[in-house]
Amino acid sequence: MAASARSAFDDLATQTAIIGKPQRVLFILSMRGGKILASGIDTAADGILKLAGAENAIQEFSGYKALSEEAIITSAPDAILMMARGGDHSADADKLFAHPAISQTPAAASRSLIKMDGLYLLGFGPRTPAAATDLYKALYEAGAAAN
Amino acid sequence: MYLSSLVNRATHWPVSMTPAGDGDRRPLALRTIWFLAFGLLTAVIAGLSIGPSGTGFGTVLSYFTSMFTGAEIAARERIIIESIRLPRVIMGVLVGASLAVSGAIMQGLFRNPLADPGIVGVSAGAGLGAITVIVLGTGVLAPVILPLGIFAVPLAAFFGALFTTMLLYRLATRGGQTSISTLLLRRIAHAAIAGAARGILIYLADDAQLRDLTFWGLGSLAGATWQKCLAVAPIIVLAMATAPFLARGLNALALGEAAAHHAGIPVQIFKRISIIAVAGATGAAVAASGGIGFVGVVVPHLLRLFMGPDNRTLLPASALLGAALLLICDAISRTIVAPAELPIGVVTALIGAPFFLWILMSRRGLAGMG
């Protein structure tokens, strides 16, 4: 199993190595109460983004912190990554991109919202290579991003 | 030696602020109110012009003038000013004013310069309401909570506040007399129960919910949308509108409930109305922006020392200073660790705690005022 994991990682690494311009991704942990909790560097989310060949839109702080709304605009993410909580995904995207700050981002322009199961995405277990690959595909392959 | 004499002077400052010869502080109070009104205006402009996105005063000016000239503003700037900063500033004014005035009313009601809305369990109730929704809102209570959308937490907090206040007040009132010490004891008991309930809910919460709880408890004006402003504005404005009518009664209460009755104030009714106004205003404020401390205690207290305890001038001045102060704290919270945001409760605590300490120390130096 270790071998298959390593080979999956290697495949992914080859693919990500040839990316020209990495996608800037903003990982949002929660938007409850109007406060946007986002991931900076040195988190599991940051880690999985790196594996998938993406660039964390937030480099200025580490950990999960409340992000100021205007900073969302200046960080200009190309896509938004969130954990799936069940429920209607398309409604989530509508609500998300209706947020005043988010509506001004490139992610909103291309309606790039990626939702993945939390444990799958951030668990950092045996399924991680698959998760990272899925994320890569969602970001870089044609017809990418949920709607 | 030098330091201790400095501290000595600072803690005795309130005593040395002897009023003018004839004891009439009204002119000073009125001048202070004008000054604070101007200060608030400045704080509003500052709040609109400061932020991590670099949209500055010039843009704000063009935004407002464009309403008359019909000129075009870049969509991005427009969104920042109109949809992010403006509602936030308005929310800051509403919340700041309401916390400060509620504090002043509570202090008058309890005849204690250190009382604040938390004393009747408003914050505890609001908190309990909020975390119940945060934790149970996606599980057990989902069918009820989800349709409420972003209003779910604020509404729950508001009703939690109102419910707790009513309950506490009812329990502490025997034979028509509200005993303050009973109120306090009950509040301690309730806080204990609320704490236990919180503990259970925290235990049940998952990681994300836990973060929500923590950040909510520290307060923030983020996510202040026009909808939210419209949701809390009516009740806050209503509560603030009752304040001038309460001023005379609060003044009379300063001599005790019996003396207030002798002076013609219907004391029990008056207390009920005041408490409802405070619970409503604070509950709405806390619901909108989480738990923000110190504003309710520090603002009225400072103003009292400076311009006298007459509530007819103290209440409006508190509203103005509370609003201005909160806007300043919000500007700080938005910029000091940009692009992250400090919860505003942290900033008010950082500014308020030293003042609070100073108040406590100077009270020790004041004979006959304890």
Added chain:
Amino acid sequence: MIVLDNLSVMLGGKTIVDGVTLDTPAGSFSAIVGPSGSGKTTLLRSLAGELPYLGSVKIAGKEVSGLTASQQAALRGVLPQASYVAFPFTVREVVMLNGAASSHEGGRAEQERLLTELLSRVGLKDFAGRRYAELSGGEMQRVQLARVLFQIGDPNPQHSAKWLLLDEPVSSLDIRHQNQILQLAAQFAEAGGGVVAIMHDLNLTANFADQVFMMNSGRLIAHGPARECMTSGNVSRVFECGLTGGRPPTGDVPFILPHSAQLS
């Protein structure tokens, strides 16, 4: 006119005031005396509308329990035994705290004049700017009286008398101020207002009161014009100890002196 008809007040299951019937007209200074626990303060409190009561209490023909707080305030002012002010008011602010009675129309200038006049009359002429909290007990009491007078206004506007209810108004004052304050109260009565005062000092009572009501254990034991009622027999009975009354060589105001702790 104040009329009490079979007034009884119960507190905590005990009868504190027991079937007291009395009346006192405006224009006179009535004193209530008696040992501690005799129900004097409770009686005054029911008169002031603070307590529920059985029987009838009428001020100017109106039943007190049927009046609102502000209606009562228009009829009478109350000076309690002690006052505690929680906030740093100045003397001036305390006197003007409750606003002025409706009988002082005339705006700010008139109120200023009244403030100055009242402070003078209670012997606190230049005290307006002082901090209330820094005053002595006696000075505070006089400020409170000034406040009550400010609130009440004219003792007898258009022939509807106002009342002053005083609870041991001079207990904490020195002799000079005791005289000053009681003279003020007497003047209020002379001007047509009514004064009911719980008095601690029998000799002061004899000097200033027109009528005296003596209470013991919640009941009215004796009453009448002060000069006639304050006999050795009456006061000894009411206070349950040996007291000798007499008249000084000059004048006809009685004086009371204790001679024994036992009722002989």
